Amino acid sequence: MDTFKPHISIQKLNVFYEQHHVLKDITVDIPEKRITAIIGPSGCGKTTLLKSLNRLIDLIEGVKVSGKVLVNGVNIFDNGIDITDIRKKVGLIAQMPNPLPMSVYDNVAYGPRIHWAKDRRELDQTVEHCLQAVGLWSEVKERLKEPASRLSAGQQQRLCLARALAVKPEVLLCDEPTSALDPISGRQIETQLLTLKRDYTIVFVTHVLRQARRLADYVIFVYLGELVEHGPAQTVFTQPSDPRTRAYIEGVFG
Amino acid sequence: MAAVFPSLVLFIMAFSLSQRSTPILATQPLSELFFTSSWRPMKGEFGFYPFIMGTLWVTGVAMILAIPISILCAIYLAEYAPSRIRGAIKPLLDLLAGIPSVVYGLWGVLLVVPLIRYYIAPLLGGAATGYSVLAGGMVLAIMVFPLIISISEEVFRAVPFEVREASFALGATKWQTVKHVVMRKALPGVVAAIILGFSRAFGETMAVLMVVGNVARAPSSLLDPAYPLPALIANNYGEMMSIPLYDSALLLAALILLLVVFVFSVVARLSLLRIERRSV
Amino acid sequence: MDRRKLEEDFFRGLMLLSTIIVVGSLLAVFAVVLLKGAPALTLSMLTQTPKGGYYLGKEGGILNAIIGSLYLAAGATVLAFLLGLPVALYLREYAGRSRFASLTRLSLDVMWGIPSIVYGAFIFVIMLYVGARASLLWGIITVALFLLPIMTRAMDEVMKMTPFRLREASYALGSTRLETVMKVVSRQALPGILTAVLLAFSRGIGDAASVLLTAGYTDFIPRSLLDPVATLPLAVFFQIGSPFPEVQQRAYASGIILLGLVLLVSIASRLSTKKFMKYVIR
Numbered sequence: 001m002d003t004f005k006p007h008i009s010i011q012k013l014n015v016f017y018e019q020h021h022v023l024k025d026i027t028v029d030i031p032e033k034r035i036t037a038i039i040g041p042s043g044c045g046k047t048t049l050l051k052s053l054n055r056l057i058d059l060i061e062g063v064k065v066s067g068k069v070l071v072n073g074v075n076i077f078d079n080g081i082d083i084t085d086i087r088k089k090v091g092l093i094a095q096m097p098n099p100l101p102m103s104v105y106d107n108v109a110y111g112p113r114i115h116w117a118k119d120r121r122e123l124d125q126t127v128e129h130c131l132q133a134v135g136l137w138s139e140v141k142e143r144l145k146e147p148a149s150r151l152s153a154g155q156q157q158r159l160c161l162a163r164a165l166a167v168k169p170e171v172l173l174c175d176e177p178t179s180a181l182d183p184i185s186g187r188q189i190e191t192q193l194l195t196l197k198r199d200y201t202i203v204f205v206t207h208v209l210r211q212a213r214r215l216a217d218y219v220i221f222v223y224l225g226e227l228v229e230h231g232p233a234q235t236v237f238t239q240p241s242d243p244r245t246r247a248y249i250e251g252v253f254g
Numbered sequence: 255m256a257a258v259f260p261s262l263v264l265f266i267m268a269f270s271l272s273q274r275s276t277p278i279l280a281t282q283p284l285s286e287l288f289f290t291s292s293w294r295p296m297k298g299e300f301g302f303y304p305f306i307m308g309t310l311w312v313t314g315v316a317m318i319l320a321i322p323i324s325i326l327c328a329i330y331l332a333e334y335a336p337s338r339i340r341g342a343i344k345p346l347l348d349l350l351a352g353i354p355s356v357v358y359g360l361w362g363v364l365l366v367v368p369l370i371r372y373y374i375a376p377l378l379g380g381a382a383t384g385y386s387v388l389a390g391g392m393v394l395a396i397m398v399f400p401l402i403i404s405i406s407e408e409v410f411r412a413v414p415f416e417v418r419e420a421s422f423a424l425g426a427t428k429w430q431t432v433k434h435v436v437m438r439k440a441l442p443g444v445v446a447a448i449i450l451g452f453s454r455a456f457g458e459t460m461a462v463l464m465v466v467g468n469v470a471r472a473p474s475s476l477l478d479p480a481y482p483l484p485a486l487i488a489n490n491y492g493e494m495m496s497i498p499l500y501d502s503a504l505l506l507a508a509l510i511l512l513l514v515v516f517v518f519s520v521v522a523r524l525s526l527l528r529i530e531r532r533s534v
Numbered sequence: 535m536d537r538r539k540l541e542e543d544f545f546r547g548l549m550l551l552s553t554i555i556v557v558g559s560l561l562a563v564f565a566v567v568l569l570k571g572a573p574a575l576t577l578s579m580l581t582q583t584p585k586g587g588y589y590l591g592k593e594g595g596i597l598n599a600i601i602g603s604l605y606l607a608a609g610a611t612v613l614a615f616l617l618g619l620p621v622a623l624y625l626r627e628y629a630g631r632s633r634f635a636s637l638t639r640l641s642l643d644v645m646w647g648i649p650s651i652v653y654g655a656f657i658f659v660i661m662l663y664v665g666a667r668a669s670l671l672w673g674i675i676t677v678a679l680f681l682l683p684i685m686t687r688a689m690d691e692v693m694k695m696t697p698f699r700l701r702e703a704s705y706a707l708g709s710t711r712l713e714t715v716m717k718v719v720s721r722q723a724l725p726g727i728l729t730a731v732l733l734a735f736s737r738g739i740g741d742a743a744s745v746l747l748t749a750g751y752t753d754f755i756p757r758s759l760l761d762p763v764a765t766l767p768l769a770v771f772f773q774i775g776s777p778f779p780e781v782q783q784r785a786y787a788s789g790i791i792l793l794g795l796v797l798l799v800s801i802a803s804r805l806s807t808k809k810f811m812k813y814v815i816r
Binding site for chain 2: 538539541542545546548549550551552553555556557559560562563566567570617620621624625634635637638640641642643644645646647648649650651652654655656658659660662679682683686733736737739740741742743746747767768770771774785786789792793796797800804
Binding site: 054056059061084085086087088091092094096098099100101102110111114115160163164167 | 337416417418419420421422423424425426427430434435438439
């Protein structure tokens with residue numbers, strides 16, 4: 001039986017977009033060095049929950065947050081917290097691949113550079129290491145100076161993964177990382193995530209239950225902004241305690 | 255079809271102005287006209303050099319002042335300002351753009367010229383009337399602000415959110431995101447805005463005319479007066495017909511303005527078009 | 535992180551400074567013109583034409599220029615509208631992607647950038663060619679040319695916003711292209727067209743360089759299109775060049791009148807846009 005040690009602790013998290021109450025009193029722990037899947041029908045707050053974990057929701061105008069999110073015991077919503085430091089620790093890969101308007105090399109090197117890494121040799125090593133970690137190195141090592149936009153969608157998404165790894169995060173958040181990709185590229189990303197969980201805590205959002213079954217160690221089910229159920233994947237998928245969960249898993253809705 | 259009108263007009267303008275310019279071009283080659291400094295129409299001497307330099311100096315000063323201020327303001331409006339402030343300032347910019355040229359000139363005479371004469375010139379160690387390149391440049395810069403700011407701001411806002419999000423997700427500060435990501439994507443558009451601003455500044459007549467001194471000598475310092483091409487035409491059209499070749503010379507000046515604006519407009523518009531198409 | 539915070543704060547400060555400079559200069563223009571011109575702004579300025587000796591400091595006002603500018607700007611706006619509307623409609627409905635439309639659009643963009651003095655010089659050449667004298671008519675023609683790109687562009691922007699659904703609905707009901715354009719697109723675009731017209735009108739009032747060479751100047755209110763006409767911008771310009779301080783003062787006051795008129799039209803255009811918005815589907 002796995003033991004789950006909490007890496008991120010979400011306590012009574014409420015998120016409002018203007019008057020709209022998007023997340024209601026979410027309290028749950030994210031286990032360390034495991035893959036946690038946030039599942040649920042579209043539009044129910046999964047992405048909002050995910051983006052709360054590195055405060056990317058701050059970017060949305062008119063957002064209000066109450067509650068706590070503790071990363072390694074520290075509430076990231078405290079006043080005086082260095083947001084850029086949080087985002088270094090908790091990285092995010094978006095649904096649509098979003099390469100920066102630069103070369104492949106510069107994309108991966110961007111993270112370290114903005115945190116003041118300057119040594120050329122160190123950067124070279126980091127870039128190579130991260131590209132290898134996502135299985136992209138052999139494909140792009142001759143094309144490092146080319147604009148990242150020339151890569152295929154699958155390659156771009158892996159590039160975004162490599163880019164996120166370059167700042168040495170502790171947590172990787174993935175927002176439906178394969179939904180914009182073809183099945184083969186999607187599988188590649190999934191394989192990478194399975195390998196990466198040895199060193200990183202991974203949280204991903206998906207609306208494809210089969211993907212959650214394939215990858216998740218821990219499952220969080222969000223419906224209409226509420227935390228309906230959470231637990232080890234094995235338990236939630238075979239013996240869900242909440243009728244809503246059961247209905248969702250059986251494909252009644254969503 | 256009425257739609258042919260604009261192209262037709264441009265063609266006719268270019269044609270008629272060049273036609274009327276040919277007499278003077280027949281007396282001297284263009285390069286000589288451009289580099290001679292003596293402007294004595296009565297004696298048949300038409301050296302354009304002072305006016306070309308005057309235009310370049312004034313426009314140059316205006317752009318040096320306008321570019322940094324406009325871009326910084328545009329970044330602020332697009333990236334930092336809360337929507338209420340942005341909503342308040344944008345109409346103000348439209349207002350600024352709508353103020354008639356002579357009113358700017360009036361203001362220049364009332365405020366800028368004395369400012370230079372009594373405060374700035376002594377600081378720079380020179381004595382000046384205040385009617386100077388600097389005055390023209392300052393007034394012109396303010397006239398050009400709304401143009402550069404509005405185009406640049408639009409270009410910044412057109413940069414897709416996802417790219418910004420990617421930068422923030424890696425832990426960049428807002429300024430780092432602007433500097434490395436937004437600017438990179440927006441640069442062609444901002445350059446186009448600057449080119450259009452330059453084009454506008456180049457041809458502005460009345461406001462500059464009222465504060466720049468109108469002395470037909472190439473300026474050698476900021477405090478010197480100047481005589482830009484548009485002012486040349488505006489001040490002397492009355493004598494055009496009474497002195498031989500004068501009309502041709504002035505219309506050549508008009509033709510030069512037309513061609514410069516033409517080239518700049520085409521370059522700027524084509525690059526803006528390419529940007530629009532790429533982001534679709 | 536401290537270094538980055540410093541960088542961030544530094545540039546934020548610069549940005550705020552720039553914005554203050556921009557907004558401040560607007561306020562400065564208004565303030566100075568108002569302060570200096572207010573003393574000389576009397577009722578007679580607005581209601582009388584210059585009497586003998588006006589330019590030496592004696593009685594009169596600039597009613598000639600006020601009415602002149604209104605006539606000129608109105609005429610030019612109408613002419614520019616008549617010439618520009620078909621072009622704008624053509625660009626929107628019939629051409630879309632064709633090469634000719636792109637050429638026309640590019641020509642309009644170039645026209646937009648041409649300084650008004652060049653339009654003045656051009657029309658002046660034509661006037662010489664036909665042996666005409668400076669008058670209201672030629673002023674109208676010049677300013678109309680100047681306004682054409684401004685008006686067409688404003689209308690084009692507005693029509694771009696007409697949702698495709700509306701046009702689809704109209705076609706589905708069996709209207710021809712022309713009918714659709716005339717009835718649906720035009721009505722949807724009405725507030726925008728109105729704004730474009732008023733915008734052009736305010737520019738027409740304020741431009742000096744174009745009329746300098748072609749409209750002449752006079753102390754009287756023109757009674758026909760062939761009379762020369764005084765314009766407000768030129769009134770300011772000529773009065774400020776006078777050696778008499780009283781006349782210079784009047785130049786400042788004329789400046790207020792000009793600015794006020796332009797502001798009035800801007801505000802009118804914004805208000806009328808709001809009023810007509812109820813017809814527009816968003």
